[in-house]
Amino acid sequence: MTDRFDGFDRLRDGYDVVVLGGGAAGLNGALMLARARRSVAVIDSGAPRNAPAAGVHGLLAREGMPPGELLERGRAEVRGYGGHVVSGEVTGAVRDDDGLFTVELADGGSVRARRLLVTTGLVDELPDVSGLRERFGRDVVHCPYCHGWEIRDRAIGVLGSGPLSVHQALLFRQWSDDVTFFAHTLPALTDEQAEELAARDVRVVDGEVAALEITDDRLTGVRLADGTVVAREAVATAPRMVARAGFLKALGLVPVEHQSGAGEYVPADPTGRTEVPGVWAAGNVTDLSAQVGSAAAAGAAAGAQINADLITEETRAAVTARREGR
Structure with a gap:
């Protein structure tokens, strides 16, 4: 061998x-x-x-x-x-x-x-969103304890991808005041989840995510299926x-x-x-x-x-x- x-x-x-x-x-x-x-x-x-x-x-x-x-x-x-x-x-x-x-x-x-x-x-196993796999481990992350410090104070997007996604958004809020939760294909938030995110000033964006926007090898935004682009510098997702x-x-x-x-x-x-x-x-x-x-x-x-x-x-x-x- x-x-x-x-x-x-x-x-x-x-x-x-x-x-x-x-x-x-x-x-x-x-x-x-x-x-x-x-x-x-x-x-x-x-x-x-x-x-x-x-x-x-x-x-x-x-x-x-x-x-x-x-x-x-x-x-x-x-x-x-x-x-x-x-x-x-x-x-x-x-x-x-x-x-x-x-x-x-x-x-x-x-x-x-x-x-x-x-x-x-x-x-x-990552969600089927264009650009996600290519950026994984760089400005697409999953663990706040592994990567939170490196993306501290940045505009962070959390991609709804599983049962722990809301919890993940609340975790990343510890590292940045600017966190946006993308509901993507998840079921509607419960009243309790919506209240928790609102209490922590986490913005919620409805609609399916289509792709990440990349400029000069940097993540610059999240593009929705309807073409709307939300500026973000890092994305967290729960694979x-x-x-x-x-x-x-x-x-x-x-x-x-x-x-x-x-x-x-x-x-x-x-x-x-x-x-x-x-x-x-x-x-x-x-x-x-x-x-x-x-x-x-x-x-x-x-x-x-x-x-x-x-x-x-x-x-x-x-x-x-x-x-x-x-």
Whole structure:
């Protein structure tokens, strides 16, 4: 397998743990496991969710660091403890008769592991508005805690796109006095929602949004279907968030609808343990709201739990062997 990342890792026959996904959650989980002297491999497709962003925010001591640099440092740290980080796309995973997992790759290869840590993140499904995808991560944003400071005091438009859109408009009002809510294709506001927006001086514009207006590579307005243009310097929208987890279907692990209506996720308990024995999940694949810091923390916690689970299994085997005089 060709490794696009720095270093010369190659997958070998089997590992204690294979981590599926090389973002903050996956790399921090792998770091914990490698430091626990576990054999671990991270398989990463190289398509991080935050790739369009200029910097990572809200992460202590790494504020504003480019996402690519953060990942590069993480890979180096995992490798420094003997972990492998390789480029590859996971297409499936099955459990063998001997209880081991086989992870199948797009290039035809495969790798076996005693445990899996799923950290493949999610896909942001954006509304079908011309220009929205091209500007996403720049002057089209979704998270006020990730991007609010960068667009503070600007003319912000919030595109109604889901059940959390009104809440999103109220959040962005914290960063700017000039916030306009575009109802777009949402149902009519409830009386309570309308009252809340009015109380916070958030203007409401009815009518479907057709496109963003871009001038000299800058967002300058929001154009409605009737041709009306409302001047805006940034747009916030709440994408539908869908876990990257189709490859887990053969294991009986499929994403479910989040109670918020914001998307689909892979359920896991607070330790990251899923309903499938031997499979853990961490980061956005199981927590739609996780930022880089919380995703990394969840990965570390899951890594520790996996190591403890392996120790329990190994101790049980050692006790059995001792009793049998082996």
